[in-house]
Amino acid sequence: MSEKPSGGTQLSRRNFLGMSAAALAGIAIAPGVTLYDLAHGKPPGQATSGRVRWGMLIDTNQCSSGCSDCVTACNTENRLSGGTLATDSQWIRKLELKNTRTGKAHSLPMMCQHCENPPCVDVCPTGASFKRADGIVLVDRHTCIGCRYCIMACPYGVRFFVHEPVTGQNPEVPRGKGCVESCTFCVQRVDRDLEPACAEACTAAGHKAILFGDLNNPDSEIAKRIATYASRQVREDLALNTGVRYQGI
C-alpha cells in the first residue's frame, strides 16, 4: 500500500514510479480512444464515436461540366453498374445547373448529403435507415424491408432502390435486390483511414473540387476552409444541416 503524500509535498520515488506505471497501463489497456483520435485514425475493432463528423466541401468553381471522374471512381469502388436508366443506382451524379434569370451555369456532383436531421432516417419504419455516430447516413440492409418510404422522403433524390438481382459485389460493399441504398461516403474506406473514392479520384486528377474531412475538428482543412470562404448547403431552408457543403453557387 503506498502512502498518500500529505498535502502538496514531494512524491516519494516509489509513488512516482507506481503512478507512472498505472498511467501507462491505463493508456495501453484503454481502448486507445485518446491516442487514436489524436491521429484521426480508427483501429478496426473500435466503434465510431460522435467526436468526429465527416463532411465534404465541393468547390463548384473547380468542377467542370465534362468531367465525371468522381462518378467513375464511385462506380468502380462500389461495383455499381454505371448505367443511367431510371432503375439504375447512381450514388453520385453530376448535376448541371443554369440560373434561369442570370444565365450563370454550374456543374457539381450530387450525392447523399448525410444530413444531421435526415428525413430518410425519420421515416424508416424499421430503423434500417440510420445515422452513424460519426454522421454517415447508412442503410442497414439486414433490416430494410424495401418499402421505399425513405426515397419518398429524401429531398435530394439521392436514394435508390435495387430493382434487379446484383452479382459481383465488392466484399466490403454488400448490396442486393429489394433494399434501398445510397452513397455511404465509402464507409468501408473511411473506417480504414482513407477518403471516399470520389474525393480521392478528384484530388488525384488535380481538379481539387472535392474535399473530405472532419467537420468537428477545427484544425482540419475542411473546417478551416468553410470558416474562411462562403459555402452553402443545398435546400438550407429545410434545416437538415447537411454534411456536404458547396462553394461557388
Added chain:
Amino acid sequence: MKSGFTTMLRLLTALLFTLTIAGVSEAAPGDAAPSGRVAKPVLEAGKGDKCVEDTQFMRRNHMKLLMHQRDDTVHQGVRTKQHSLKGCIECHASSRNNSVIGSNENFCQGCHAYAGVTLDCFDCHTSKPGTAPPAASPHGQPLASASSTLDVKPVSKP
C-alpha cells in the same frame, strides 16, 4: 357404423406409428448414405490450418456470431476480421468455383441445403473472396479497372 369407424381409426394410427418408428430408426448416427434418404453433406476443407473457432462451436453458434457481428459492423463500424463474414468466405470458398455457394459441395450451401435452412446472406453479400474483377455492366458501359480495396495505403488526412 361407429365401432367400425373407431377400429379403422385405430388401425390407421397404428400404421402411422409403425411407419414413423421405422423411419426414425433408419437414421442411425454414423450412416454415410442410407438408402432413399438425403446424403449428408461432404464439404471441402477450408484454407489454413484451422478455423477461428472449433468445429462444434461453429456448428452451433456461427449464426449467432454472424448476427451479432453484423450489427457491430454496420452500426459501429467495427471491422475485425475474426468473426466477419468476409473472413469466413476467404478461407471457406471452394477451390472449384471460388465461392461458398453454387452447388451442394460448397461450404455454406452444403449444410444449409441439407438442413433446409434458407440462406439469405448472398442476395447482398458476394460469395467470393477478395477482389474479383468487377462484373461487366449489363447496360454495356465498360467500367474502369478495379483498384484493390484491400490494399491499405493510409493517406494523411486533415
Added chain:
Amino acid sequence: MKIAYREIAGSGPGFYALLGVLGLFVLFALASAHYMEEHGHIVTGMTNHIVWGTPHVFAVFLIVAASGALNVASIASVFGKAAYKPLAPLSGLLAIALLAGGLAVLLLDLGRPERLIVAMTEYNFKSIFAWNIFLYTGFFAIVAVYLWTMLERRMNVFTKPAGFVAFVWRLMLTTGTGSIFGFLVSRQAYDTALLAPMFIIMSFSYGLAIYILVVSAAFRWSGRELGDAVVLRLKSLLAVFIAAVLYFVAVYHLTNLYLAKRHGIENFILLDGGIYTTLFWVGQILLGGIVPLVILFHPRLGVSRFWIALSSLLVILGGIAQMYVTIIGSQAYPLVLFPGMQESSSFHDGAVHNYAPSLPEVMLGLGGIAVAGLIVAIGVKFLRFIPENLDNSAVAALESTAPVQG
C-alpha cells in the same frame, strides 16, 4: 318489430361464380407478387423516380376507404341514429375487408416481403409508418370486438363504448395515413398539415360510396328488400361528403396557388401535367365530384337506385384518380434542389419523370379489391351480417321505438 339478421341462404351458381371471379383475381395478384419478388421491381413500371406506383394507389385507396366504411356503424353507435343500426354489422365487416385488401397489396409490393417479421419486431417510432402498423392491426382487433358486441346479443350493451373506441381509432388511423404524405418536406405536393384532414373527409366519401354499392348488391342478389328510407339517407350523406371533399381540394389548391414557391407543382397538376391534369379535372373533380353531386341532388335521378349506384361508382373511380394524382403525380414532378435554377443530369433532374402502369402492378392492385370482396362475400354467407328485411316499414318501426336521445 325486431330486425332479424340472417346469413345468405342457398349456394346458387351466382354466388360461386362471384367467388370464382374474385378468387381468380386473387390468384393473379399472388402470381404478380411472386413474379415481382423473383425478378425484382425491374419488371414493373416503378423506377427510382416513381417508387410508389399503381399498387400503392390501390392500397392507399382501400385503406382510406376502409376507415370510411366504418362510418355507417359509427353513426348508429356513436351518434345514436336508430335507422342505421341494422346496417352497422355489414359496415364493420366491410371495414375489415377493405383494410385487409389494402394491406395485402402493400405488403406484397415490398422489396423484401419475407422481412415482414422484421417490420413487426423492429420499430422506429419517429416514423408514421411504424405507428401505422399498430393503427392497422389495432383496427382489426377493435372492429372485431365491435362486431362481436353487435352480433352477440348479450354484448349489445357494450356496442356504444366499442363503437366510440372504433370511431376514435379510425380517425387516428386515417390521420396516420394522410400524414404519410403530409409529413414529407421533400415533395412540392406534400409538406402540408391539410393532407391528414383531407384524407379523413375523403375516407368518409369513398367508404360510404363503397358501402352503398355493397349493401345494395348484397340485398339485391339475396332477394332481400332494402327500403328507400335507407338508400335515400345514405345518398344524402354521400352528397354532403362529396361536397366536403371538393371543399378541401379547393382550399388545398387555392392556398398553393397563393404561394409563389408552389406555382410549379400547381401548374403541373392543374395545367400542363398531361395525364395527371386530365385525371385531376376529369377524373377527380368532374366524374368524382361534380357529376355525382348533380345526380344525387337531381329530383328524379337522385331517387333512382340505378343512378345512385352509378354515382357511387363514379365517386370510387374519382377516388382512384385522386390517389393516382396525389401519389404518382407528385413523384412525376421533379424535385426542386436549386430553386430558380434549371437542372439537368444523368438522373433526369429537372425533367418530369415518366411512368406507365405495368400489368403486374395493376393485377396486384385489383387483387386487393378481390381480397376485400372475398372477405365480404364469405362473411355474409356464413355469418349473420345482413338483416333479413330492411324495407321502409322496418326502418320506420326502428325509429319509432328508438329511445329519445338526451
